[in-house]
Structure formats: structure tokens, C-alpha cells
Amino acid sequence: METVSPEPVSASWAAVFSLALGVFGLLTAEYxxxxxxxxMAAELGVSEAVAGQAVTVTAVAAMLSGLLTASLTRRIDRRLVLLGFTVLLIVSSLLVAVAANTLMLLLMRVLLGVALGGFWSMAAAVAMRLVPAALVPRAVSIIFSGIAVATIVAVPLGSYLGELAGWRSTFLAAAGLGVLTLVFQLFTLPRMPPRATARLGTLWEVLRRPGFGLGIAGMLLVHIGHYALFTYIRPALENVVKVDVDELTLLLFVFGLANFAGTLAAGWLLTKSLRLTLALTPALMGVAALAVALVPAGKIGYVILVLLWGLAFGGVSVAWSNWATRMVPDQAESAGGLVVVGVQSAIAAGAAAGGALFGLGGVVTVFTVSGVVLLASALLIALRVAAPHHQSRT
Structure with missing residues (x-):
């Protein structure tokens, strides 16, 4: 294993923003x-359930790519790897736009998953090579703001463009966004020769580092709690908050804006305290969830609670990506891959758990149990999860 390399003297903010654009493009295409x-289902002659597998195969491919990228590309310049993932985004979107059948559509979505998981797993590690150590939290928050912006923009914009010009044209637009991203990255990303010696066994070694496995367990609990809630946000807003369809659309949009603000705020909070950021985000989400379920807060009160939830979750991806790179700075890409796998598996587990709880007792049960899980995860993180300080990379 090689020593961690010296940190850059100055910050390459244009390169950081090119990575944020890359994350935005990939997540937009995923959503x-x-x-x-x-x-899509109507034109391809399949059920919506079958067409919905376009989302499933992307998530599965992203999990595998997150695990394997560091080891399979260990001898390749990181700039070329990132540019390659952006090319996969373009190719996938173009071929989905002309897909003649469901099989071709699903295969091209697998390509997107490969790009998404690989790009995400490398993002925080690459940020360490673009800015000085003290600025890494801010850089990672900017990169991951692409997720929040995609959450806000992708679904309403996709729906609008789909009505205006058809679903195939929407994927062509996603390919166009990919081309813009590729050009931006070509001009801004510096050469980054590979430095770590990651192999498949490295993943297991990283997981066995002192405190890393426990941290991943805490991260899983946070994401499972959130995605059990988020899967049922619409029935919660309709049945508990009592919003109509127009109010629902507006509130989901504002939830996305709060999420974006939380992502940027976390970049600032991380410079003060990593442990505080890791524990505070699930604590706030847990309080919001329990209050929605158990407190008669009135419509304005419920809206404030939902916005608090969105604001808090905005910091989660940023905080855990920073935590992983600080815990194992010498194998940051492998650590990032494990974070991606944890998040993607937690999305599936959270949605499944939320479904079971919803069947048992409806929205109130989902929000009550998830709130307890989130508060328990906050306590575990505050008491047991290691939170190393910034270290200069010498």
C-alpha cells in the first residue's frame, strides 16, 4: 500500500464544479x-412494472460498479476514468432514446449504472486531489449538491419535456447535458495518475479497519430510516399534512430546495465538527418524523417539519463521504465504493421496510418506527462512531 500523497497547494474549483455537473447529469438520467x-411502457408494449425495472437495473449496476471501480481501474489516470464515465452517460442516454425494445433499454440502463456507481465512488477521493485538505468538506458538498439539484429538477423537467416532445427526446436532452459535461471536464480536470494499489481484497481490508465497519453500520441505519420515510412521502403529505395535488407538487419542490440548502450547509458544518454533522442530521430527521406522526402540528407546522427533514438529509451524503475519506485517506476510492454500496442497498432495504410497516399500520407507523431508528442511529454515531479530524496528506 502506498502512502497518501501531498495535498494540492491551491484549489481547482472549476474542476470541482465539473464533477458537480457530472453528478447532476448522472442522477438526472437515473431519475x-x-x-x-x-x-415508455406504452410505446414499448410492456407493463409499467416491467418498464420500472429500468430503475432497478441501474441501481444494481451502480452497486457493483461502486465496489469494483477502484480495483479494476487502479492503473488508469483518474481523469480518464471520470471522462469515461461521462462518455457512458452520453452513450446510454442516446441508445435509450432509440431503443427498439425493452431488452436494449435495460442494457443501456446498466451502462448508466456502471457510470453512476463508479463516478460517485471516486468523487470524494478525487476532491482530495483537487483542493487542500481544509477545503475538502466544501468541495465534496459542492460535488454532491449535484444530487440535490437533480432531485429537484429531474422529475418535473422530465415530465414537462416528455409531454412537450416525447420521452425519447427527453433522453436525447440528457445526452446533450452529458456532452456539455464532457467538454467542461476536458478543459478543467487535471491529469491524476493512479496512486493507490486497490484490489478486490482491499475492500475487505478497508472494512476491517478499526471503526470503519461500525461507521458503515451507522450510515446504513440512517439511510434505511430515511428511505423508509421518503418512499411514503406522498401519502404522508396527503393524509397527515392534508395537502391537495397542487400543494403537493409545490411542497415536494420546496423539500428539494431545502435538501440542496442542507447539502451546502453541511460543507460549512463539517469544517467545524464531523461528529456533530454525522449525528445531528439523523437526529433532526428523527425528530421531524416523530413529530409528523405524533404531534398535531397543523398544516404550517407539518410543512416546517418536512422542510427540516429535507434540510437535514441534504447533509447526509456529504458527511458520510467525508467521513470515509478521513477514515481511510490511503484507500479513499475503495472507501467511497463501500459507501455507494451501503447507500444503494439501504435504499432497497428502506423501501422494503417502509412497505412492510405501511401494510401494518399506515403512514403513522412508518414515520414512528423510522423516527425511532433515526434517533437510535444518531445516538450510536455520537457515542461510538470514530470521527477523525482533518489530516494534512504528507
Whole structure:
């Protein structure tokens, strides 16, 4: 294993923003089927359930790519690897736009998953090579703000473009965004020769580092708690908050804005205290969830609680990506891969758990149990999860 390399003297902010654009493009493409499922299924002659597998195969491919990218690309310049993932985004979107059948559509979504998981797993590690150590939290928060912006923009924009010009044209637009991203990255990303010696066994070695496995367990609990809630946000807003369809659309949009603000705020909070950021975000989400379920807060009170939840979750991806790179700075890409796998598996587990709880007792049960899980995860993180300080990379 090689020593961690010296940190850069100055910050390459243009390169950081090119990575944020890359994350935005990849997540936008991932989310598009959610708003285009009905016309896609109708034109391809399949059920919406079958067309919905376009989301599933992307998530599975992202998990595998997150695990394998560091080891399979260990001898390749990181700039070329990142540019390659952006090319996969373009190719996937173009071929989905002309897909003649469901099989071709799903295969191209697998390509997108490979790009998404690989890009995400490398993002925090690459940020360490673009800015000085003290600025890494801010850089990572900017990069991951691409997730929040995609959450806000992708579904309503996809739905609008789909109605205006058809679902295939929407994927062509995603390919166009990929081309813009590729050009931006070509001009801004510096050469980054590979430095670590990651192999498949490295993943197991990283997981066995003192405190790393426990931290991943805490991260899983936070994400499972959130995605059990988020899967049922619409029935919660309709049945508990009592919003109509127009109010629902507006509130989901504002939830996304709060999420974006939380992502940027976390970059600042991380410079003060990593442990505080890791523990505070699930604590706030847990309080919001329990209050929605158990406190008669009135419509304005419920809206404030939902916005608090969105604000808090905005900091989660940023905080855990920073935690992983600080815990194992010498194998930051492998650590990032494990974070991606944890998040993707937690999305599936959270949605499944939320479904079971919803069947047992409806929205109130989902929010009550998830709130307890989130508060328990906050306590575990505050008491047991290691939170190393910044270290200069010498």
C-alpha cells in the first residue's frame, strides 16, 4: 500500500464544479424513468412494472460498479476514468432514446449504472486531489449538491419535456447535458495518475479497519430510516399534512430546495465538527418524523417539519463521504465504493421496510418506527462512531 500523497497547494474549483455537473447529469438520467414510465411502457408494449425495472437495473449496476471501480481501474489516470464515465452517460442516454425494445433499454440502463456507481465512488477521493485538505468538506458538498439539484429538477423537467416532445427526446436532452459535461471536464480536470494499489481484497481490508465497519453500520441505519420515510412521502403529505395535488407538487419542490440548502450547509458544518454533522442530521430527521406522526402540528407546522427533514438529509451524503475519506485517506476510492454500496442497498432495504410497516399500520407507523431508528442511529454515531479530524496528506 502506498502512502497518501501531498495535498494540492491551491484549489481547482472549476474542476470541482465539473464533477458537480457530472453528478447532476448522472442522477438526472437515473431519475428520468420515474416521470416517463407510462409513455415508455406504452410505446414499448410492456407493463409499467416491467418498464420500472429500468430503475432497478441501474441501481444494481451502480452497486457493483461502486465496489469494483477502484480495483479494476487502479492503473488508469483518474481523469480518464471520470471522462469515461461521462462518455457512458452520453452513450446510454442516446441508445435509450432509440431503443427498439425493452431488452436494449435495460442494457443501456446498466451502462448508466456502471457510470453512476463508479463516478460517485471516486468523487470524494478525487476532491482530495483537487483542493487542500481544509477545503475538502466544501468541495465534496459542492460535488454532491449535484444530487440535490437533480432531485429537484429531474422529475418535473422530465415530465414537462416528455409531454412537450416525447420521452425519447427527453433522453436525447440528457445526452446533450452529458456532452456539455464532457467538454467542461476536458478543459478543467487535471491529469491524476493512479496512486493507490486497490484490489478486490482491499475492500475487505478497508472494512476491517478499526471503526470503519461500525461507521458503515451507522450510515446504513440512517439511510434505511430515511428511505423508509421518503418512499411514503406522498401519502404522508396527503393524509397527515392534508395537502391537495397542487400543494403537493409545490411542497415536494420546496423539500428539494431545502435538501440542496442542507447539502451546502453541511460543507460549512463539517469544517467545524464531523461528529456533530454525522449525528445531528439523523437526529433532526428523527425528530421531524416523530413529530409528523405524533404531534398535531397543523398544516404550517407539518410543512416546517418536512422542510427540516429535507434540510437535514441534504447533509447526509456529504458527511458520510467525508467521513470515509478521513477514515481511510490511503484507500479513499475503495472507501467511497463501500459507501455507494451501503447507500444503494439501504435504499432497497428502506423501501422494503417502509412497505412492510405501511401494510401494518399506515403512514403513522412508518414515520414512528423510522423516527425511532433515526434517533437510535444518531445516538450510536455520537457515542461510538470514530470521527477523525482533518489530516494534512504528507
Amino acid at each position: 428520468l424513468p420515474a416521470s416517463l414510465l407510462t409513455p
